[in-house]
Amino acid sequence: MSKGLPKRSENYSEWYNELVKRADLAENSAVRGCMVIKPYGFSIWEKMQRALDDMFKETGHTNAYFPLFVPKSLFEAEEKNAEGFAKECAVVTHYRLKSDPNNPGKLMVDPEAKLEEELVVRPTSEAIIWNTYKNWIQSHRDLPILINQWANVVRWEMRTRMFLRTAEFLWQEGHTAHATEKEAMDETKQMLDVYATFVEEWMSVPVIKGFKTANERFAGAEETLCIEAMMQDGKALQAGTSHFLGQNFAKAFDVKFQNKEGKLEHVWGTSWGVSTRLMGALIMAHSDDLGLVLPPKLAPIHVVIVPIYKGDEDLEAIKAVIMPIVKELKSLGITVKFDDNDAYRPGWKFAEYELKGVPLRMAVGMRDLQNGVIELARRDTLTKETRPIEGIATYIKDLLDEIQTAIYQKALNFRQENMFKVDTWAAFEEQIEKGGFLLCHWDGTSETEEKIKELTKATIRCIPLDAVEEEGVCVYSGKPSSKRVVFARAY
Amino acid sequence: MSKGLPKRSENYSEWYNELVKRADLAENSAVRGCMVIKPYGFSIWEKMQRALDDMFKETGHTNAYFPLFVPKSLFEAEEKNAEGFAKECAVVTHYRLKSDPNNPGKLMVDPEAKLEEELVVRPTSEAIIWNTYKNWIQSHRDLPILINQWANVVRWEMRTRMFLRTAEFLWQEGHTAHATEKEAMDETKQMLDVYATFVEEWMSVPVIKGFKTANERFAGAEETLCIEAMMQDGKALQAGTSHFLGQNFAKAFDVKFQNKEGKLEHVWGTSWGVSTRLMGALIMAHSDDLGLVLPPKLAPIHVVIVPIYKGDEDLEAIKAVIMPIVKELKSLGITVKFDDNDAYRPGWKFAEYELKGVPLRMAVGMRDLQNGVIELARRDTLTKETRPIEGIATYIKDLLDEIQTAIYQKALNFRQENMFKVDTWAAFEEQIEKGGFLLCHWDGTSETEEKIKELTKATIRCIPLDAVEEEGVCVYSGKPSSKRVVFARAY
Numbered sequence: 001m002s003k004g005l006p007k008r009s010e011n012y013s014e015w016y017n018e019l020v021k022r023a024d025l026a027e028n029s030a031v032r033g034c035m036v037i038k039p040y041g042f043s044i045w046e047k048m049q050r051a052l053d054d055m056f057k058e059t060g061h062t063n064a065y066f067p068l069f070v071p072k073s074l075f076e077a078e079e080k081n082a083e084g085f086a087k088e089c090a091v092v093t094h095y096r097l098k099s100d101p102n103n104p105g106k107l108m109v110d111p112e113a114k115l116e117e118e119l120v121v122r123p124t125s126e127a128i129i130w131n132t133y134k135n136w137i138q139s140h141r142d143l144p145i146l147i148n149q150w151a152n153v154v155r156w157e158m159r160t161r162m163f164l165r166t167a168e169f170l171w172q173e174g175h176t177a178h179a180t181e182k183e184a185m186d187e188t189k190q191m192l193d194v195y196a197t198f199v200e201e202w203m204s205v206p207v208i209k210g211f212k213t214a215n216e217r218f219a220g221a222e223e224t225l226c227i228e229a230m231m232q233d234g235k236a237l238q239a240g241t242s243h244f245l246g247q248n249f250a251k252a253f254d255v256k257f258q259n260k261e262g263k264l265e266h267v268w269g270t271s272w273g274v275s276t277r278l279m280g281a282l283i284m285a286h287s288d289d290l291g292l293v294l295p296p297k298l299a300p301i302h303v304v305i306v307p308i309y310k311g312d313e314d315l316e317a318i319k320a321v322i323m324p325i326v327k328e329l330k331s332l333g334i335t336v337k338f339d340d341n342d343a344y345r346p347g348w349k350f351a352e353y354e355l356k357g358v359p360l361r362m363a364v365g366m367r368d369l370q371n372g373v374i375e376l377a378r379r380d381t382l383t384k385e386t387r388p389i390e391g392i393a394t395y396i397k398d399l400l401d402e403i404q405t406a407i408y409q410k411a412l413n414f415r416q417e418n419m420f421k422v423d424t425w426a427a428f429e430e431q432i433e434k435g436g437f438l439l440c441h442w443d444g445t446s447e448t449e450e451k452i453k454e455l456t457k458a459t460i461r462c463i464p465l466d467a468v469e470e471e472g473v474c475v476y477s478g479k480p481s482s483k484r485v486v487f488a489r490a491y
Numbered sequence: 492m493s494k495g496l497p498k499r500s501e502n503y504s505e506w507y508n509e510l511v512k513r514a515d516l517a518e519n520s521a522v523r524g525c526m527v528i529k530p531y532g533f534s535i536w537e538k539m540q541r542a543l544d545d546m547f548k549e550t551g552h553t554n555a556y557f558p559l560f561v562p563k564s565l566f567e568a569e570e571k572n573a574e575g576f577a578k579e580c581a582v583v584t585h586y587r588l589k590s591d592p593n594n595p596g597k598l599m600v601d602p603e604a605k606l607e608e609e610l611v612v613r614p615t616s617e618a619i620i621w622n623t624y625k626n627w628i629q630s631h632r633d634l635p636i637l638i639n640q641w642a643n644v645v646r647w648e649m650r651t652r653m654f655l656r657t658a659e660f661l662w663q664e665g666h667t668a669h670a671t672e673k674e675a676m677d678e679t680k681q682m683l684d685v686y687a688t689f690v691e692e693w694m695s696v697p698v699i700k701g702f703k704t705a706n707e708r709f710a711g712a713e714e715t716l717c718i719e720a721m722m723q724d725g726k727a728l729q730a731g732t733s734h735f736l737g738q739n740f741a742k743a744f745d746v747k748f749q750n751k752e753g754k755l756e757h758v759w760g761t762s763w764g765v766s767t768r769l770m771g772a773l774i775m776a777h778s779d780d781l782g783l784v785l786p787p788k789l790a791p792i793h794v795v796i797v798p799i800y801k802g803d804e805d806l807e808a809i810k811a812v813i814m815p816i817v818k819e820l821k822s823l824g825i826t827v828k829f830d831d832n833d834a835y836r837p838g839w840k841f842a843e844y845e846l847k848g849v850p851l852r853m854a855v856g857m858r859d860l861q862n863g864v865i866e867l868a869r870r871d872t873l874t875k876e877t878r879p880i881e882g883i884a885t886y887i888k889d890l891l892d893e894i895q896t897a898i899y900q901k902a903l904n905f906r907q908e909n910m911f912k913v914d915t916w917a918a919f920e921e922q923i924e925k926g927g928f929l930l931c932h933w934d935g936t937s938e939t940e941e942k943i944k945e946l947t948k949a950t951i952r953c954i955p956l957d958a959v960e961e962e963g964v965c966v967y968s969g970k971p972s973s974k975r976v977v978f979a980r981a982y
Contacts, residue, residue, distance in 0.1 A: 039555045068612075091586070
């Protein structure tokens with residue numbers, strides 16, 4: 001009945017890969033490192049997009065669209081950003097194919113159609129956008145600029161995994177320009193909060209908000225803020241980042257404005273993004289050995305109704321009772337699927353919808369009808385209950401809210417059980433093998449951070465925004481430290 | 492007051508280019524042939540997307556996402572399709588840049604990071620999608636597949652114009668697979684009807700539905716259906732196409748299914764798309780020398796309210812009366828902007844919102860308040876009326892519907908005045924210079940079609956679906972013909 005998914009406890013990585021495929025979320029494509037997002041997976045992504053987009057608009061942002069290509073000369077303008085992305089970018093060098101004279105029916109790059117300047121397929125759009133903002137900004141009256149873009153980007157990663165790390169991925173990237181440092185920093189934090197709210201309230205995944213260390217910062221940023229989530233194997237997943245760019249891009253692209261006093265100043269910038277990687281986080285945070293577990297707010301189908309019947313007469317009797325309930329559920333904003341496809345048996349359907357993570361399953365047989373009840377099964381807890389048909393729609397509506405919260409609480413409990421204050425190197429080495437987040441003192445140097453990574457594959461996920469000041473000594477070097485940071489192995 | 496737009500009558504093309512820029516719809520970017528879609532323009536496109544997406548879903552389609560890149564070997568698999576797009580495609584040949592040893596601070600393509608197989612940036616996705624469908628289809632139970640994708644595509648056009656023809660553009664592309672020829676043809680027609688409904692009811696642009704001739708068909712299709720619209724200069728614009736692909740792609744990618752009788756058959760396919768080109772159609776169909784004219788269903792702002800006042804006291808008095816109306820309008824689903832920005836004078840604002848095509852402008856001064864009236868100006872007719880404040884919200888709601896229809900009717904009248912039955916070559920040559928759609932008999936040969944294009948730049952826009960059978964002779968060759976086709980110059 002489990003459709004033969006590998007077990008999480010035996011091979012977490014294989015379990016993930018198989019689940020992604022069998023639940024019809026995505027599959028690998030003919031293009032190295034690029035995935036196909038299948039309809040069921042895409043419908044979850046669409047719900048994420050809609051919710052995020054609404055939140056961006058509520059905070060004053062508008063959408064726009066900038067070119068896919070970045071001319072090499074713009075790409076290299078902000079040095080650190082260029083350095084960070086040059087080693088993994090797709091480069092367009094020609095604009096035509098022609099018939100290959102040596103291979104009938106085949107095509108070849110036309111050497112006469114070489115571009116004067118190579119075009120980089122955007123790995124991120126700061127360069128092309130700041131080059132555009134230059135023309136949009138003259139005065140303080142033109143600020144702030146608060147723009148978001150939904151787009152595809154390409155980073156030529158060598159080791160890819162569906163949703164978590166793919167050569168092409170879908171994301172949104174916000175790019176804002178401000179008159180003051182404070183405004184830009186406030187925006188950076190505001191958008192981190194938007195991400196945290198979305199991931200916790202919609203995805204039911206608790207996150208830790210914090211600063212990245214210099215080593216882990218976005219190439220070209222002065223500060224990178226992030227939200228970090230814990231997966232069921234105890235590893236961390238960076239779920240979103242919000243960058244304070246300082247005046248780096250403004251200087252690289254010569255973007256100045258006349259302030260209220262009439263003086264020319266460089267503009268302050270931010271950028272922030274979340275991607276289809278969130279799908280990976282959603283899957284890995286909640287799902288089990290039977291398949292997906294989806295929080296109701298992101299589930300494409302909230303309730304599946306499986307009639308259990310022998311002939312057309314039974315089916316009609318069930319429909320007569322159930323269809324008004326379907327209608328009532330829909331009027332409450334609940335998405336319902338009534339599955340009377342007789343090519344499959346109820347048991348097969350139960351497994352299938354468990355695999356797909358449908359939050360509630362309603363089974364209705366003839367005896368249930370006579371008794372005025374139905375059987376309701378929760379996907380998250382795998383519990384069943386028999387409920388009176390009377391008032392079932394409003395009961396389901398409340399139950400879906402309860403499930404949304406329960407899934408969050410379960411993930412939060414798991415995280416709390418897997419966060420450890422670790423104060424000695426021996427304890428660090430032992431715990432990191434078991435997984436989880438290690439709250440440790442760190443001496444603040446890149447050297448120590450790199451050494452720890454080399455020895456244990458653990459990185460500093462973040463310096464939590466709410467870290468309390470406390471005296472301590474670095475878990476590795478023994479040098480003094482004033483607050484704990486989060487170490488973990490990560491996706 | 493017209494913000495110095497060129498006049499349509501003097502230079503239609505310049506008028507269009509300037510309008511696109513000054514109304515903040517789009518601008519050229521640093522990348523040859525690629526545009527930046529600015530927030531105001533993008534918000535119109537978003538409304539188009541939302542409406543179309545709803546219509547696709549109502550007709551049973553779901554969204555998915557396929558890779559940006561097409562490996563050369565897949566690209567060339569369907570010969571005619573490859574031939575049609577090879578001459579204008581962007582080709583990725585490398586996956587890394589490195590520091591240029593001869594130019595400090597500059598980057599160069601790393602010759603060691605050459606791809607084994609070149610990747611074409613998708614000009615359209617039939618190849619990559621049919622290669623995927625091959626794995627999804629075994630049995631008749633897997634059919635139909637009804638998928639749409641919202642994406643960017645790249646065609647390396649040499650002469651580009653914002654929205655109308657750009658190297659990169661945004662579009663949706665539907666790709667469906669069916670068990671029978673009839674089902675595929677029904678789908679092709681259904682999606683053409685969806686497009687026609689959208690363009691007529693949302694964009695207020697009347698269209699002619701028809702078949703393309705063999706010359707104008709999509710590369711790889713058996714039949715291309717299209718909708719053609721008339722712009723204000725009498726030229727045609729192809730607003731959407733729906734292709735019956737026959738079994739061409741199924742054969743090229745070996746996509747077969749077992750039918751109900753257990754026999755293997757090739758699948759039948761369709762594809763259909765509309766793009767940001769629709770923005771060009773929207774602009775050119777309705778706008779005037781003062782700026783955009785937007786049908787209310789696609790207008791980002793429905794009503795702008797401009798208070799006319801001397802000091803804060805006046806403004807407060809106006810607000811006290813107007814803000815409840817704003818609230819009421821919003822509750823009716825109407826988007827309102829109350830513009831009390833005192834950096835600009837009312838006259839400037841009037842011109843600005845005319846330029847931006849806001850359907851209704853409400854001006855409110857102190858004397859109006861005393862009289863319990865406001866002034867309402869319609870963008871489409873440039874007429875003004877004084878209305879009682881009492882009941883203004885519901886009046887506006889009805890008026891917006893009226894405007895939606897009026898704009899359509901005006902465009903329809905214009906088209907009817909500019910469609911001509913032409914029966915002699917002399918009349919053809921004379922009329923084509925004046926513009927409009929020429930309804931003519933044609934002998935059905937590509938030869939004649941090409942000759943007419945060569946002589947007059949006119950092409951056959953379509954063979955209308957509703958063309959009546961009538962005996963006649965070809966306007967050019969004098970050979971017999973049984974129905975009239977539509978000739979025009981086109982964008």
